[in-house]
Amino acid sequence: MSRWDEWKAQVPANDFAARTVTAALRERGSKRRLDARRWAGLAAAAAGAVMVAGVAWGSWAQLRGMSTQAAPPAPTTTAAPRSAQLDPRLLTGQEAAKEAALAAVAAEQRRVQDIRTRLQPARRVAPAARPDAGYNPISPHCDCMPGDPLCSCLGAPGPGP
């Protein structure tokens, strides 16, 4: 026995263990109820998240399909609009609008091409410019009288009147 053992410790009451276990079991029960409530909340939140994700995915897929269809075809094509090749009864409203837009673009491209074609021959027939193009020569004015001995503009002086 150590001399320190004279220092008495406080001893537990007889029912301490029973009270402690009761408290622990009560705590476990309330925790279990809380856990069940928490799991129910989590399940509801998960179901909601799945629904929202489904709606978002559906919307995204629809928008993606629209953007793929609306991508412009090769810009240099001058072929007839597809609306002329497809049965109009098979086209939906969106496809019809798209075909109309494509037809308008093709018509504009044809009009521009026509104008270019008309302008090109005129440029080809234009005469080549001469070296003195735009030069205006000045002819000397002659006031000499026939037979004027001092005149130099009419050639050699004549014998005079």
Place this chain on the structure above:
Amino acid sequence: MIQVAAYPAREPAPETAEIDADTLAACRAGDPEAMTAFVRRYERSVFAFLSRALGHGPHVEDLAQEVFLRALRALARFDAAGSARASTWLLTIASRLVIDERRKRRVPTEPLDEGLAAQTTTTPETEQRRGEVGRALSRAAGELPDDQRDVFLLTEFHGLDASDIASMLSIPKATVKTRLFRAREHLRVLLKGILEET
């Protein structure tokens, strides 16, 4: 260890024996009998540490109950097959609670409560002498700084070594040794007369 006359209702289990793995597993499963056995096995040790660290009083029982509630809550994480013993684990929880309690409020350390003091006055001369020694020891330990007192209690009364205490209190082993050395020196000075007489 201390033989406490005020607690004769049942035969205490040997202090050195740890609780068996089956009882621990039943505790995890929520078996009330196993939980009661677990609490009964370690309640004296927890009460001893708490009452010596914080002084006697009703707060000891409150804190002891909190120790066991925390332990039963965290029992699923306790590895019975590991190196840690259940008694050391419980004392770790208790020592952390003691530190928290001291931070929250300054707990006055009572050398001995009036009941124990009264018991000693009616005993024969030897018992009276032992009671005086106990009170002197309690008073002297109460003058120790908190950190030194915890290390001293865990070493002297609970048989833990420096490594265990270092991991319990999250301090280096050398610090444990230093605190223990200083606590013993301090007590030796304070109890010089008492120890010479005994």
